[in-house]
Amino acid sequence: MLKLIYPPTKLNSNALEKTVSVFLGGSIEQGTAPPWQDHVVKEIEGCFQHYLYTVTVLNPRRKQWDSSWQQSIKNKQFTEQVRWELKGQELADVIMFYFDPATKAPITLLELGLAAKTDQHKLVVCCPEGYWRKGNVDIVCQDCGIEVHDCFDLAVKEVLNKVMERKCDNDFQLTPADRRTAISRGLRYYCDSCFFPLKEMPIKNAKTKKETLLCPICSNTSIYRLSDDKLYYTKNFFGRKGTKITECVDAQEKLLLGD
Numbered sequence: 001m002l003k004l005i006y007p008p009t010k011l012n013s014n015a016l017e018k019t020v021s022v023f024l025g026g027s028i029e030q031g032t033a034p035p036w037q038d039h040v041v042k043e044i045e046g047c048f049q050h051y052l053y054t055v056t057v058l059n060p061r062r063k064q065w066d067s068s069w070q071q072s073i074k075n076k077q078f079t080e081q082v083r084w085e086l087k088g089q090e091l092a093d094v095i096m097f098y099f100d101p102a103t104k105a106p107i108t109l110l111e112l113g114l115a116a117k118t119d120q121h122k123l124v125v126c127c128p129e130g131y132w133r134k135g136n137v138d139i140v141c142q143d144c145g146i147e148v149h150d151c152f153d154l155a156v157k158e159v160l161n162k163v164m165e166r167k168c169d170n171d172f173q174l175t176p177a178d179r180r181t182a183i184s185r186g187l188r189y190y191c192d193s194c195f196f197p198l199k200e201m202p203i204k205n206a207k208t209k210k211e212t213l214l215c216p217i218c219s220n221t222s223i224y225r226l227s228d229d230k231l232y233y234t235k236n237f238f239g240r241k242g243t244k245i246t247e248c249v250d251a252q253e254k255l256l257l258g259d
Contacts (some may be wrong), residue, residue: 007084021055026098058088101130116144126155191215
């Protein structure tokens, strides 16, 4: 599931902690740069639309930007925009910086400098040949252990990989809204590693007569039930002829699944 946030919408740190958030920083320059953010959003939505968690994209390309605003700390709208971007980068789990060769993007250079030393683990940097300060970007990133992508599509793939890594962290949990949405779609179980939804428990292998409960995406064996978060996993248990039996363990008791 995908959620888009644009400035000046207030950023809620508590809400963002319950999702995987991506900040799209880079060339804009009042329309000089193409809307590359839309492409990234489309790729994220296509990749994660069937998963049970929400990916929140923070897009600083303000829909109602007025080029007549004075770029001064005394200008309310301008200051609001700058602080929104700084806050978004602070809260985001993944930050993508794109330096379009047709633009100067001095603010993105500044933001990269701020993040490179402290948040390098969540940065994805794309700086193709032709960007006027590519040498500076390459040196800063090399010294901070950050890979620089010349290819935009490869940078987007790294963003997707970082989102996948973040959602597998132990502190990530489904939100009540995600859970309700999944149940309303007829889903019953989910993988606690990649949060991929499962409608039914697997059927026994016709040859081995065994059930191996594995997530089809990551092969994880820890599967939870959406309705009550009971943990189930299978131990290649032999079932009696004509019955559907899975050895299920949830901390202390064994249950037979027939529901």
